[in-house]
Amino acid sequence: GAVVSQHPSWVICKSGTSVKIECRSLDFQATTMFWYRQFPKQSLMLMATSNEGSKATYEQGVEKDKFLINHASLTLSTLTVTSAHPEDSSFYICSARRGTDTQYFGPGTRLTVL
Amino acid sequence: GNSVTQMEGPVTLSEEAFLTINCTYTATGYPSLFWYVQYPGEGLQLLLKATKADDKGSNKGFEATYRKETTSFHLEKGSVQVSDSAVYFCALSGDNQGGKLIFGQGTELSVKP
Numbered sequence: 001g002a003v004v005s006q007h008p009s010w011v012i013c014k015s016g017t018s019v020k021i022e023c024r025s026l027d028f029q030a031t032t033m034f035w036y037r038q039f040p041k042q043s044l045m046l047m048a049t050s051n052e053g054s055k056a057t058y059e060q061g062v063e064k065d066k067f068l069i070n071h072a073s074l075t076l077s078t079l080t081v082t083s084a085h086p087e088d089s090s091f092y093i094c095s096a097r098r099g100t101d102t103q104y105f106g107p108g109t110r111l112t113v114l
Numbered sequence: 115g116n117s118v119t120q121m122e123g124p125v126t127l128s129e130e131a132f133l134t135i136n137c138t139y140t141a142t143g144y145p146s147l148f149w150y151v152q153y154p155g156e157g158l159q160l161l162l163k164a165t166k167a168d169d170k171g172s173n174k175g176f177e178a179t180y181r182k183e184t185t186s187f188h189l190e191k192g193s194v195q196v197s198d199s200a201v202y203f204c205a206l207s208g209d210n211q212g213g214k215l216i217f218g219q220g221t222e223l224s225v226k227p
Contacts, residue, residue: 043219049212097213107157
């Protein structure tokens with residue numbers, strides 16, 4: 001149990017376009033979802049915390065108008081990278097948690113902006 | 115603020131060697147401490163955790179003890195296998211932080227047969 005999926009696993013887009021990444025908890029209801037960004041050979045940096053039905057809480061330095069997060073249901077959260085630029089190229093990882101339970105991580109989405 | 119520091123990699127060991135990956139933290143209060151593992155091409159998986167001082171987390175032969183006096187949570191395994199090759203992340207979740215995890219920079223482990 002406790003499986004989290006992400007879609008797509010890999011996406012390439014042109015500069016200036018928007019990209020949506022989905023995060024789903026497949027076998028449990030996630031009251032909280034987290035979005036992280038991971039650069040090559042580096043650690044995960046928390047971008048935002050998303051609670052179902054409410055606005056996401058963004059970490060300092062993360063542009064909320066650029067990284068739109070929606071947590072419309074207990075099993076789905078989406079991250080939209082708006083007007084993407086090459087510097088947004090990265091590995092985006094979500095995690096999901098039920099109550100105060102352990103966080104379960106998705107496999108990540110590699111975004112490449114040309 | 116809270117932070118986690120872990121030893122730099124890559125670490126290369128022969129099969130059956132003893133493994134230690136150091137992790138120290140800075141935090142106020144009483145954080146929970148975690149080790150996550152990321153196998154090639156896969157997402158992070160929780161390896162073990164400890165929620166209070168002197169607790170020992172263990173799983174799959176790996177162990178780590180929550181040492182508040184030295185603010186450390188070093189990961190150890192007595193005999194590594196090739197299948198243990200992965201990136202290991204130390205992380206903490208602080209008091210009243212809503213479950214937010216702060217990660218160390220990760221340590222890549224490569225085990226050779």
